[in-house]
Every structure is written in C-alpha cells, then in structure tokens.
Amino acid sequence: MSRILSVLTAFDGIATRDQLVAAGVRGPEISFSVRAGEVRRIRRAHYAVPNAPAAAVAAVRLGGRLGCTTAARSYGLWDDADGTVHVSLPANAARLRTNRMLVPCDEPLTADRSTIELTLHWSDVAVSLRAPEESSWRVPLERSLGQVARCQARVDVIAAFESVVQTKQLSLEAAQQLLDATAPERLAGIVLHGVDGSGAETLLAETFRALGIRFAQQVPFDGVGFVDFLVEGRLIVEVDGYRHHRNRVAFRRDRGRDAVMLGRGVPTLRIPAQQVIADRFAAVRLVVEALAALAA
Structure with a gap:
C-alpha cells in the first residue's frame, strides 16, 4: 500500500x-x-x-461533514435509520434554500437509487477551527450526540445516549452530563441507566416506563447468566438481535437457558429486535398478553 x-x-x-x-x-x-x-x-x-462511502463523499462535497444520527451510526451508536443522511455544515456557512436536498451519487447506492437525501444542520465549527486530527468527513462523537439531542424524538435520544455508554465510548456519568447540558428544556428529566444492551432494549424499556409496567434489566440467574428483562417479577423478556442470535450455537444456548428458567417457573418471551424497532407498542402488547395468560 x-x-x-x-x-x-x-x-x-x-x-x-x-x-x-x-x-x-x-x-x-x-x-x-x-x-x-x-x-x-x-x-x-x-x-x-x-x-x-457515498454519504461521506456527498457531505464533504457540500462543504460539511456527516452529523447527527448519520455520524452517530458511524460510531456504532443507535439511530432511527430514517433513510436520510444528516450533514453538519459550519454555522457561518452560506445558507442553502432548504434544509433537505437530493444529491447524485457517483455510483448508485442500490440498483434503483442513484441519489442521496440530505438533512442539513448549520451547527458545526468552521473548517479553520477544527483540530488537526479531527475527521474531515464526520463530526466528533460528542457533537453528533448533541445534534441528536436537539432534533430527534425523545426515545431515540435516550437510545443514542444509552448506546454510547453500552459501547464504552463514554462513561455513564459523562454521557449524563452531556445530555443534561444539551437542550435541557426539551430533554428535562431524562435519567440514563447504562444497562440497555441495544437500542431496541432502550425502546422497550422506555415503553414499559411510559405504561407503568414494572421491570428490571440485566437480572442475573444462577446457571443461566443475565437476562434482558424480568417483567413484573414473573416473565423473562429477551430482545433478540440478529448479530448475536444468528447461528446454531446461539440458538441451542438460548433454548437451553429458556428450558432451565421454565423449569424454575419463569417462562421466557423472545421478541426480535427488528419487531421492537418497527412497532415498540405492538411488542409491549405481546408482553402484556403473556402476563395476562400467566395470571389466568
């Protein structure tokens, strides 16, 4: 090379x-x-x-860098994957006529998609003020989280900040301080817990809280290990993402764990992460129905 x-x-x-x-x-x-x-x-x-990457090239050509949820995704954090590419422009940049636009790709992203839809943010520093080692194509981690906090839905903000703790890129204390300092009126009262294993788990946990359903996370059981949720003290709920549950070894391990806990009188409900992401309230309805069946 x-x-x-x-x-x-x-x-x-x-x-x-x-x-x-x-x-x-x-x-x-x-x-x-x-x-x-x-x-x-x-x-x-x-x-x-x-x-x-086409998205990064498009952002740089426009005079900015990837920002907000797109930058967060590049750091391995949760994002809502709304299909647009978020670009952070210097605050003193000449304003474009809209904060959303389509730009052509050098090579089609897919067989039927040759343009990128951009969402623009005028909240980056000027190029001359960047540190020499700073990325030229994405904003720093903390700035991307700040942009997420200012423009995304409350539950998605929580998921992004929980994921930065889960990936160990920020401590729980540092993430909470950053969250508290960003848009404090809009995000008042959010408390990070640092126990969510994925964005889907955050969505489920926040929905439980909103509906008043009692639960505990990352509960340890002898011979089994930690479970994602113990709901109302009598139902285990596991949120299964494809990355950690896609092979035969994981399949057998999970069923073995489920059998052990069922033998102890605590059944397990497994919900695919994508199902939670697609409709978190429908996922919680499954949990409520399972609890009702147990009560009956």
Whole structure:
C-alpha cells in the first residue's frame, strides 16, 4: 500500500491536503496519485480512497461533514435509520434554500437509487477551527450526540445516549452530563441507566416506563447468566438481535437457558429486535398478553 493510501486509511478514507502533508505526503505525490486514479479529489483540498462511502463523499462535497444520527451510526451508536443522511455544515456557512436536498451519487447506492437525501444542520465549527486530527468527513462523537439531542424524538435520544455508554465510548456519568447540558428544556428529566444492551432494549424499556409496567434489566440467574428483562417479577423478556442470535450455537444456548428458567417457573418471551424497532407498542402488547395468560 502506498504512503498516501496508508494515511487516508488512517483517517477512515477521507482526509484534507493539510492532513496528508502533515503525515509526510508531498504535494507532487498527491497530484500523481490523483492522475493515476489511486485516490479521488472530492473537493478542493479534500481527498478520498476510491471506495469511500457515498454519504461521506456527498457531505464533504457540500462543504460539511456527516452529523447527527448519520455520524452517530458511524460510531456504532443507535439511530432511527430514517433513510436520510444528516450533514453538519459550519454555522457561518452560506445558507442553502432548504434544509433537505437530493444529491447524485457517483455510483448508485442500490440498483434503483442513484441519489442521496440530505438533512442539513448549520451547527458545526468552521473548517479553520477544527483540530488537526479531527475527521474531515464526520463530526466528533460528542457533537453528533448533541445534534441528536436537539432534533430527534425523545426515545431515540435516550437510545443514542444509552448506546454510547453500552459501547464504552463514554462513561455513564459523562454521557449524563452531556445530555443534561444539551437542550435541557426539551430533554428535562431524562435519567440514563447504562444497562440497555441495544437500542431496541432502550425502546422497550422506555415503553414499559411510559405504561407503568414494572421491570428490571440485566437480572442475573444462577446457571443461566443475565437476562434482558424480568417483567413484573414473573416473565423473562429477551430482545433478540440478529448479530448475536444468528447461528446454531446461539440458538441451542438460548433454548437451553429458556428450558432451565421454565423449569424454575419463569417462562421466557423472545421478541426480535427488528419487531421492537418497527412497532415498540405492538411488542409491549405481546408482553402484556403473556402476563395476562400467566395470571389466568
């Protein structure tokens, strides 16, 4: 791998000319690599590897960086996946005529989709004020969370902040302080718990709280381990995401856990994470119906 590709890779595929030069790449080397097709010039003084993500390229070409939920997703955090790409522009940037727009992709995202829908935020710092090591294609983690807190639905804000704790990118205390400092009137009263294993679990937990259903999370049982939820003290609810439950080993392990707990008089209800995400109230209805059946 050439030096310029190594530097671009270290910056996750996109870097400014200043970042390349600071890393030891000379100007003529940059020009030669562009002419040879080894790297792409996607904006004045901005360069990318050939397969850089289309969304990130679109954001940089517009003069901004990925922000809000799109940046949060790139950090491995929860987002509502509404289909748009959120772009953070400098606060002093010339305003466009709308905060939503469509831009063409160099290569279609899918067979029938050759444009990207953008949602724009004028809340980033000027390019000249960025730290030298800052990403040129996404805002820093804390800024992305701040943007999420200002524009997303309350439950999605909670899910994003819980996921940054779950992924150990911020401590529970730091995440709570950041949340409290951002849009305090809009988000008053939110308390993070740091026990949600996924965004889907956060959605389910918040719905339980809203409906007054008693539950505990990450409850340990001898010989079984931790369960996602113990609801009303008599029903285990597990939220199954595809990543951790997609093979035969996981299938057998889960059924073994369920059998042990059923033998102790505590049945298990498993709900796919996608079902919770699609309709969290319908998922809770399943839990309520199961509790009613147990009571009968």
